[in-house]
Amino acid sequence: MTEAMTRNEQVRGEEPRIGVFICHCGGNISDVVDVRRVAEEIGKLPNVAISTTHMFMCSDPGQGLIQEKIKECGLNRVIVAACSPSLHELTFRRTLNRAGLNPYLFEHTNIREQVSWVVEDKELATRKTTRLIRAAIGRIRHLVPLEKRHIPIHPAALVIGGGVAGLTAARDLACRGIEVTLIERGDHLGGRMADLGHIFPTEDQANDLLRPLIQEVLATSKIRVYTHAEIEESAGTIGDFHIKICVGANGKPGEVVEAHVGVIILAIGLEEYAPREGEYGMGLYPQVITLLDLARELVKEKPGQEFTLNGRPIRNVAFLHCVGSRQHHGVHRPGPQGKINDYCSRYCCTGILHSACELKKRYPHLNIYEFFEDIRAYGRGHEEYYTKASEEGVRFVRFDPLRPPCVEKDPRGESPLLVRSIDRLTENMEVEVPADLVVLGIGLQARDMSKLIDLYRCSVGADRFLLEVHPKLRPVELAVSGVFLGGSAQGPMDITEATAAAAAAGSKAAAMITQGEVEMDPFIAKVNEDLCTGCRICLSVCPYDAISRDEEKGIAIISEKLCTGCGTCAASCPSNAIQQLGFNDAEVKSEVLALLGVPEQEPVGA
Amino acid sequence: MEQGRTETAKPEVAEGWEPRIVGFLCYWCSYTGADGAGTARIQYAPNVDIIKVMCSGRIDPELVSTAFAHGADGVMVCGCHIGDCHYINGNHKTMARMPLLKRLLADLGIEPERFRHEWVSAAEGQKFAQLVTEMTEQVRKLGPLNWPGIMHSRGVGHGQDLRPWGE
Amino acid sequence: MDSNGQVSGKLKIGMYWAASCGGCDISLLEIGPHLLELIQVAEVVFWPCAADFKYEDVARYPDGYIDVMFYNGGVRNSEQEEVARLLRKKSKCLVAYGECAVDGGIPALANLKTPEAIYDASYHENPSLDNPDGTEPQPITECPYGELEIPRLYPQVLRLQDVAHADYRIPGCPPSAERVWEVIQLIVGGKVPLENSGVVVGCYDKSVCDECPLEKRMVKIEQFKRIHQARPEPGWCLLEQGIVCMGPATRSGCGALCIKGGVACEGCFGPSGESEDQGTAMIGAISPLLNATTEDRAAELVNQIVDPAGYFYRFTFGSNILRGRK
Amino acid sequence: MSSPHVKTKEGYKRFSIDPVTRLEGHGKIDIFVDDEGKVADCYFQVPELRGFEKFCEGRPVEEMPRITPRICGVCPEAHMMASAKACDEVYGVELPLTARLLRELQYNIFFVTDHTTHFYALGGPDFVMGPDSDPATRNLIGLIGKVGVEIGGEVIKCRQWGHEAASIFGGKPVNPVNAIPGGMAKGLSSEERARLEEIILFMVEFGKFTLKILHDIVLADQKYVDLILNGPYYHETYSMGLVDEQNRVNFYDGKVRVVDPEGSELCKYEPREYMNHIAERVERWSYLKFPYLKAVGWKGLVDGKESGVYTATPQSRLNVADGMNSPVAQEAYEEYFETLTGHRSGKKPVHHRLAIHWARVIELMNAAERSLELIRHPEITHPENYRVICDKVPSEGVGTVEAPRGTLTHHYVTDENGIVKKVNLIVGTTNNHAPICMSIKKAAQTLIKPGVEVTQGILNRVEMAFRAYDPCFGCATHSLPGQMPLIVTVRNPDGSVKQLIRRD
Secondary structure, eight states: OOOEEEEHHHHHSSSOOEEEEOOOOOGTTTSSSSSHHHHHHHHHHEEEEEEEEETTTSSHHHHHHHHHHHHTTTSSSSEEEEEEEHHHHHHHHHHHHHHOOOOSEEEEEIIIIIITTTOOHHHHHHHHHHHHHHHHHHHHHTTOOOOEEEEESEEEEEEEOBHHHHHHHHHHHTTTOOOEEEEEEESBBBBBGGOEEEEETTTTOOOOOOOOHHHHHHHOOEEEEESSSSEEEEETTTTTEEEEEOBBBBBBBBOOEEESSSSEEEEOOOOEEEOOOTTGGTTTTOOOHHHHHHHHHHSSOOSSSEEEEETOOEEEEEEEEEETOOOOOOBBBTTTTSSSOOOOSSSSHHHHHHHHHHHHHHOTTEEEEEEEEEOOOTTTHHHHHHHHHHHHTOEEEEOOOTTTOOEOTTTTTTEEEEEEEEEEEGGEEEEEEEEEEEEEEEEEEOOOHHHHHHHTTBBBBBTTOOOOEETTTTTEEEETTTTEEOOOTOOOOHHHHHHHHHHHHHHHHHHHHHEEEEEOOOOEEEOTTTTTTOOSHHHOOOTTEEEEEEETTTTTEEETTTOOOOHHHHHHHOOOOOEETTTTHHHHHHHHHHTTTOOOOOOOOO | OOOOOOOOOOOOOOOOOOOOOOEEEEEIIIIIIHHHHTTTTTTOTTTTEEEESGGGGGGOOHHHHHHHHHTEEEEEEEEOOOTOOBBHHHHHHHHHHHHHHHHHHTTOOOOGGGEEEEOTTOHHHHHHHHHHHHHHHHHHOOOOHHHHHHHHHHTTOTTTTTTTOOO | OOTTOOSSSSSEEEEEEEESOOHHHHHHHTTTHHHHHHHEEEEEEEEETOOOHHHHHHSSSSSSEEEEEEESEEEEHHHHHHHHHHHHHHEEEEEEEEEHHHHHHHHGGGGGHHHHHHHHHIIIOOEEEEEOOOOOOOOOOEEEEEEEEEEOEEEEOGGGGOOOOOOOEOOOOOOHHHHHOOOOOOOTSSSSSSSOEEEEEEEEEEGGGGGOOOOOOOOBOOOOOOOGGOOOOTOOTHHHHHHOOGGGBBEEOSSHHHHHHSOOOOOOOOOOTOOOOOOHOOOHGGGGBOOOOSSSHHHHHHTTTTTTHHHHEEEEEETTOOOOOO | OOOOOBBBOEEEEEEEEOOOOOSSSSOEEEEETTTTTTTEEEEEEOOOOOOOOHHHTTTBGGGGHHHGGGSSSSSSHHHHHHHHHHHHEEEEEEEEOOHHHHHHHHHHHHHOOOOOOOIIIIIIIHHTTTTTTTTSSSSSSHHHHHHOOOHHHHHHHHHHHHHHHHHOOOOSSSSSEEETTESSSSSOOHHHHHHHHHHHHHHHHHHHHHHHHHHIIITTTTHHHHHHEEEEEEEEEEEEEEEEEBBBBSSSEEEEEEETTTEEEEEOOOGHHHHHEEEEEEEEOOOSEEEEEEOOOOOSOOOSSTTEEEEEEEHHHHEEEEOOOOOOOOHHHHHHHHHHHHHHTOOOOOOOOGGGHHHHHHHHHHHHHHHHHHTGGGGOOOOOBBBBBOOSOOOOEEEEEEEEEEEEEEEEEEOSSEEEEEEEEEEEEEEEHHHHHHHHHHHHHHOOOOOOOOHHHHHHHHHHHTTTTTHHHHTTTTTOOOOOOOOOOOOOSSSSOOOOOOOO
């Protein structure tokens, strides 16, 4: 028996000794909630060994305090009342672990997002805080030590998407000796990057970077590559996916190959915003193109000093920022799903500045105008492009987001087009710029991922991109364990960010595989064989088909691996023969009772 | 179903009485939505105390009647919208339970306004705040439910100090 | 022994009939031939329905004189409470016998109504009534030779535990004779302590589905039917056929007799497993079987269930979580 | 159980029989004796109320046959059958032959079991053990001790097989559940039929055996015959009971027939017309509803042809009938009337209340014989006709059977969805409240005399007065609260009758 196990055994027998730690959150909480008074009142409740406060409970000294008290007061249960558990529940579970206490003897009470930030009245906020902590005490008295689940991982990975992100992830995995299956829907590897020429901030030729990567991927025996390939079926869960891939040849439906993998990396990327017919003259005037059209133009090295497009000489170029990004209701028309892109696409500012400089470098006499809302050149080496462009004489017009510029034919016919806008830099003066070429800095948006979303039950954000478990704590993981986010399926990214994300996803996946198993939260459902009648009601409610019936014993069995711990079966069982670990009836009920101020009846312990 | 003459006489509302509402929220959508309301500093009534479960599918009707039986003036059940349940369709099971639960509670004389079932997504902090304030006011209008009081007055659980009917 | 309580070697047992129907007394006779075995080792010291002992005899017994006292019926009036307390005092082991004593039983359906309403029905509304003056009963009545007292009606039907601690509880309306005999053997044979915490015996933890011979086909309910309108297909789970059956939410031990008798389980053994409330348990059991993908459709279906409160709680209004109607 | 603070007036002594025992349900008798030792007054109380009539409102009517048996677990079949018949009428369905046969069969088998219980466990001990025997032994167990374990075994076997039969029909032996609107929930297989026939054959023998015991122990003993013929247990009242087309006793179905104290028919009506013939009286001085014959009218607690008081007991069923529908019972019927009235034909009614025990045994015999006839009916095992589907719109219905303890009537009114709106129940025992009160009064006043010490033996003889009726206050109190005072005439010194006491 390990030390931890012995400790757990002891805890089961002990009367609860609860420590309550209330966080000021540097005033975020304590400015509204009288935390000292709360600590005092809570301190009077039965089984509470200590009740105290700290300026920042999540800080090292804060966590130090908890560890110290666990030892000093022999605590066997810990409650932290602070911010939302989504931020620091894990942090504090680890704190308990370090103090030799089972991390699931912990309860996190949310008194910031759900009290101090939403209740003005100090008295009411303080009372509410006390109630919530009292409820936590009711619940925690019944908590028992839990162990994480360990699930074996089949040492192979599937990477979906053959763009630079997918390639990177696949390459990194292969380098660690892991079998990879890489599938690309399109006809070539390299994705959108393959269309680009010089790329910021390094000014390399996109394909100089891409080619070796692709060769490396194709060369290694560890990677099976399929183009024109799409997932047909996917069975199983983390550690053990069985996937049928349909590999076509130039669109024609081809044969089905199978892949048995332990993890999946989604590197399916995104799509460009497609301006509507007539949006900023798109489709009406041949002189209106997108930033990526321009990039493709610039790939072709043109001889001579004259910049021409389809044979026409170009003198005045106008760039429009935020086309299909940072849209506003009422100003911009919603897309097919009735949604607008209200987010920033992040690559376009630098992208436009970069193209402007590129043009200036090649054709110094060009007049270049940029119509922008804000310049967001936030990345390393990005701001430099703005400075450079300014020096090179690119002229900047700052439009009002609610009155974006308009592109029209030049009535006087001196130049094919006019771009008109108000300029907030010059007290909203009306400006009118002649243009031979109008370049729309189009944004990026999520592509239709409905099939994958159904297959892997991904959560989707309001912006229609996939949602990670937590942006800071688990940035490249999907809530559905075993599936990782490798790049811009998660949101607009430039190449640098996408490859970084892919690399991160790659190493997460590799770590999981080399570990050979994963730990998963223990909150799964368990059947009490003495009470279970095998009435099959739970079978029909499980979203994951994790429950089957043992015809021999005539009872229900729950697969630890398939169960994700939603607890639906527990709520449906008419005999309460199914209990969800961490949320069993005793725990949740006494939480309710304590919340309502009903004193604990039945003794806890043993 | 007839109304009793003694028992359902509305208890006079005590000084400083505040509605006590228990909110059962699923973690991934509604609870996160409530956090969102906080992050956005949206102020709302403090009367709904939240109990977190992983999925609204876990919300056993037994928990709802337990809350009422022990002094809740109202109960609120929130889960992900149909279609974006973190557990695929756990919330469908919640949805299927509600009509029968509502009916049972109504048959036992608990006003429909005291029990609410709503879908609140992780992005709908605003909606959550509104729901809470709205329901708090509805329950305030109804006054205390005071189930423990009613049952006590009928001698439930303590035969000793029973007050027989007719005296 | 005689009623003066002279001690003899035999185990002293008794049975009392409170707010119930007498089915429990009968069910005790159901142990049939075992009755003869029983009277070899035990003697009756109080059983109004079958033997001539009076309250005054019981009052004369020393405390704890009775070894095992079976109390059947709920507590609906002051007499039943007083007797419960008297018997608690005089008995080593008080057993809540039958569904009424354990969970309130059918009489506790009265908790859906008010006492006033019940008086009205009896004294003012009955069609065959001839009561011009609207007479109603009173607790104490003067008569020329003294006072007459009648027990006072309580506003709520209570179970035995509400007024006196029961060492054991035997559910069922009535309890199953086989199970009862098993329990008696345990108690009489001294295999279990006389004092206990009110553990439920005379039934099994699993639900009636465990004893039910019918087959589940994992099909969804398209429509709810009432027994007089439907000929259920033999051999197939009634609930799946849309006939509300309490089986999934009810303790077993009866042998699924009602279902074998051709009708659905009415839940007379009380909640199964660790559930405290048959009604909410049935919500959990029925909802997943609804063929409904929208809340409206679910509502449409469950509205075909007539009188859920009266059916789900037919026997447990003395013990379910809400215990009655507002 | 009276609490100590209840006062008794100076100069009077209170004898309480509490609870009255060997009856189903609750009862209490208070006898006030003045210092001369004369009974001043005597009160009979039933301290119980359950309110079925009210809480059945709102229930689906098809559930009534399953809910109402809990009015009385001693005669649950009676309530189930009355309820089911009421439901049939609510839904306006005609029962197929097999359904009718099955119901009557199940009901007759139940009659055998129930009468056995009463004769051996409740009423019998008074005779077998003797009225003055030690109360500790004056019960079934004592009786078994006296008559021997073999006979005791037979008694227990009869009950046990009776309940096996019940479970063959209704799943549950106590509180059966199988009668539904439109028939029975389940038919009879040929195996079940065979087993039932076996049980019934035993019951026929048991019936004969019981008749013999009655002869050997009671009728052969002159002191009991005296007690029956000349004891304080005699009232001339109207008699009520169900009869078939030939005016023979039928427990399950037929018309209600009422005959006057001389035996001539007062009326014969369809159960659904009960409201035209009986009403329930509520006297200001009494909490008990007294059913009485409208045609005669309410004269208070007095017997005789001028008083609307009637009885509904095994005895009255024999009184209203011209005979029995089975041979052995018919023979016993003739012997019974010859012994007690001198007329084999039975055209003169019997009014000796203790003889109800005898009538009960005759019915036991008849029920067994009738069962045998029914179980051998070719249609009894028909695979479909044990029920019909109810598709008409429900409204109102009345169902009546003869409960062992008297004519039992269930009356329901429902909405168009079959949800019960109103319930009225007139149970067997309620019919007999007036006679029971009268009998107890008479017994008390005859047995308790100046100079006679009031022994528990005497008190037990008072109890015997109602035990004869086999009253079931489980049944009677389905809705009746508390007190049922028994008001007696208090005599003036000159012996003239004082006014009945009124309570205000």
